[in-house]
Amino acid sequence: MRKLIVLGFVGLLAQLIDGSLGMAYGVTSSTLLLAAGVAPAAASAAVHFSELGTSLVSGASHHKFGNVDWRTVSILAVPGFVGAFLGATLLSNMDAAVAKPVVAVILLSLGFYVVYRFLRLGGARPTFKGRPSVAFLAPMGLVAGTLDAVGGGGWGPVGTTSLLSSGRLEPRKVVGSIDTSEFVVAVGASLGFLFGLGSAGINWGYAGALLVGGVIAAPIAAWLVRHLAARVLGTAAGGLIILTNSKTLLEAVGVPGVGVAVTAAVVFVLWVSAIVWAVKQERLSRAAARDEVELQPV
Numbered sequence: 001m002r003k004l005i006v007l008g009f010v011g012l013l014a015q016l017i018d019g020s021l022g023m024a025y026g027v028t029s030s031t032l033l034l035a036a037g038v039a040p041a042a043a044s045a046a047v048h049f050s051e052l053g054t055s056l057v058s059g060a061s062h063h064k065f066g067n068v069d070w071r072t073v074s075i076l077a078v079p080g081f082v083g084a085f086l087g088a089t090l091l092s093n094m095d096a097a098v099a100k101p102v103v104a105v106i107l108l109s110l111g112f113y114v115v116y117r118f119l120r121l122g123g124a125r126p127t128f129k130g131r132p133s134v135a136f137l138a139p140m141g142l143v144a145g146t147l148d149a150v151g152g153g154g155w156g157p158v159g160t161t162s163l164l165s166s167g168r169l170e171p172r173k174v175v176g177s178i179d180t181s182e183f184v185v186a187v188g189a190s191l192g193f194l195f196g197l198g199s200a201g202i203n204w205g206y207a208g209a210l211l212v213g214g215v216i217a218a219p220i221a222a223w224l225v226r227h228l229a230a231r232v233l234g235t236a237a238g239g240l241i242i243l244t245n246s247k248t249l250l251e252a253v254g255v256p257g258v259g260v261a262v263t264a265a266v267v268f269v270l271w272v273s274a275i276v277w278a279v280k281q282e283r284l285s286r287a288a289a290r291d292e293v294e295l296q297p298v
Helices: 002-020 025-035 041-063 070-093 100-118 134-151 153-167 171-197 204-225 228-250 257-295
Strands: none
Touching: 002 025, 002 041, 002 204, 025 041, 025 134, 025 204, 041 070, 041 134, 041 153, 041 171, 070 134, 070 153, 070 171, 070 257, 100 153, 100 228, 100 257, 134 153, 134 171, 153 171, 153 228, 171 228, 228 257
16 A cells, blocks of 8 residues: 555656656656566556556646647657557567667757757747648657657657757647647557556556546646746756656666766756756846837837
8 A cells, every 4th residue: 555655646746747848757657666676568558557547637737728739739649659559569578678778868869959949049038930740740759659668658758859859839838739649649558568468467556556646746737837938848858858868878888876876966956057047047038028018119
């Protein structure tokens, strides 16, 4: 019972982060399950079955607050479903550890780009031109869905990172669209795990505990992302990508635990500093906008 209560809190925290930044529910939950000795396939299966509920509530909440671009969701859904189903089927029969360093390098690079994109604006307000194309969204959905099922998390990091770095959609709609389309991805992965593992290979208690915590946090996160400034949200998301994947990469290449901890601490301090800078720039930008309005002749 104690383990289930802890998992409930993990689900709440993970969904609060995921619903605000568009990533980390699967990564956070899977990490704890693996640390508890759950097999990778079983851990990913429990996470994806819990996501059937959390992503549904999260998507409805984001829609209510106007955070969803339904064109993006409709294009991502089918390739995301296919990729997740294939990834779950593969994970049921293979070890995914080899893919982690490669994925970490790609995401780390994109994370740096996202932070740069939002910090380089100076005092200017961020602008977003056009909308992501089908040629961009379809393959991204396929790759992100596959990685999500294989790694226990990946739809948010790949999808949110790619959409943010494209500059084609404002951050709150990136987060809302990725969280909403994740329901279809969770369905695809869950079906894949059912075929690959069977119902006996899935810990339904773990899935239920994660689900309860995630459902509680979903509406709060949807409200939060609507009220966060684009510059601050983009910087926070990029920093989370860098922090998570730098740790994954260092562990994959055999860096000792102390080295990983020191690096993570440095990255965390830089991340917080970047968010503080983004908040300061946002305030200056809004103050300048107010002054401009006041100076306009009546």
